[in-house]
Amino acid sequence: MKIVVAVKQVPDTATQVKIGADSKGIDPAGITWIVSPYDEFAVEEALRVKEKRGDGEVVVVTLGPERAKEALRTCLAMGADRAIHLNDPAWEAADSLAVSRALAAVIRQEGPQLVFFGRQAIDDDMGAVSTQVAEFLGWPCASWIMEETVAADASSVRVARQVEGGLEIFDIPLPCVLSAQKGLNEPRYPTLKGIMGAKKKEIRDVKAADLGLGADGPRLSVVALEGLPPRPPGRILSGEPAAAAKELVRSLREDAKAI
């Protein structure tokens, strides 16, 4: 079974993101880049499907600048078989629709039975790409899945997705698109052997023209990024504990209207 996993390289969760000089993007200086955590669940699940079935191929794909290769290599070190890098200045300003169109085109070329995404990338939190790709492909899609079992004959997959208060269980015919929710699995570390072997695995660069796509202007344009207003300083109540407690209750009721 061939499985494609789409991943995105994002700033490390510990990064203090700063708004860039043009106030439309972030300042990349000093950022450590990682594979978006939900995408790691997706890679892990794809590897588990392959391992459980005892055969198959896991292909990771990303759209991004040159540095995004590091993210692909991390996935290769985890155990993915090969990688595809949609790497073209034409995609520099791509919005989620353009990214989805490009990913759908390369997935159509690859012809996998299963496609995994993370439920959203943790940088812009759009969460749009997996469903848009499914729409372009005309394939069924289940989002935020917590469990999956591929049928022995590879004709369908049973998935459980998170809904308010419980799980919703589906049977979906293959090929299909799934997006991973936290809790689906615990992603493995790459091993040292995996890291050393990653260099020997293929990372294929793909240009927009290779997919029959032209320069595709974004439909969605960022007007500005704005920082949150600084939080007003906290107030420390001093004095006798009994009086301070009384003042706290009064303040919560009358000033904050919280109780």
Place this chain on the structure above:
Amino acid sequence: MKLELTEEQQMIQALAREFAEKEVQPVAGRLDQEARFPHETVKRMGELGFLGIAVPEAYGGAGADPVAYVLALEEIAKVCASHAVIMSVNNSLYCDPVLKYGTEDQRRKFLTPFASGQKIGCFALTEPQAGSDASNQHTLAVPDGSRYVLNGRKAFVTNGREAAAALVVAQTDAAKGRHGISAFLVEKGTPGFLVPKVEDKLGIRASDTAEFVFEDCRVPAENRLGSEGMGFKIAMSSLDGGRIGIAAQALGIAAGAFERSVAYAKERKAFGVPIGQHQMVQWMLADMATAIDAARLLVWRAATLKGAGQPFGVEASMAKLFASEMAMKVTTDAIQVHGGYGYIKEFQVERYFRDAKITQIYEGTSQIQKLVIARHLLGTQ
């Protein structure tokens, strides 16, 4: 000159950091207090490939290089020096010599399971009367048909209780002095191989340090590593590599204590400002950072030379000497920056301080490193 890590080296460093912070940090303090060997996390280190980093894949290792090895060791030691020494001894003092001097059969039996982390190894050179004076070996190995019969006592063997096999150094021909010393691979459970005692220590308390006694212990002749008389050379060349590992361990201990100190100096307030605003605290932090970086460069140089197949013995001694003295000073100052809280176990820097001390002692004391460096300078033996 280029000071740039390869992508693989950076990935291995990042993996070691993540593993250490997520899996070792939560247990490190308790393991230290209870002096308990970390079976679970050591098993994980084996699965990930940290126990045979520079061993080729064909023998169960990760096939990486000495630079990747010191990067990983530093990250592990930043969190727990005990894990670092368990790893360093298995890599440098056990796997390295078996790879370098072992026959194909010996490598299959005594290297593959050890580099892949299914078993761990140890190195038994020191004896009660033979520490710095390592060639003063009293353990005897007397040939008897297809076997050697070992009798004697080994002191302070790291991993000694937990190891499945030991590289044991013994005298096969006392008349020849250091040229009559040989090395053996001895399996645990061989009759006459006893482990009567495990030491209670100041630091690296989660690492076991054991005493060995050999009483008419019969070791098959095919377990001799290298030829007869080569044992001392094997031990000394292993220690050259081992010293890079201990230097990296010392570096990590210092860097870990330093990171905690910087964080504390930003938070702790005295006289109305964070203590990091006081010039005397800044002074300590600046000195710590500079010394740590200097040590790191010495460690990287020694590892780079080893990886390139060039002589590295004196560079390894310099790195070990400087890094271990530095670690003692930096961890002392780390407690100082923490004030009274630094003296209290909950704040953990006192563990780094206790752990740092051993790096000035094992695999050649600081005095012995100076001896090695001076002999090299003066061309004397």
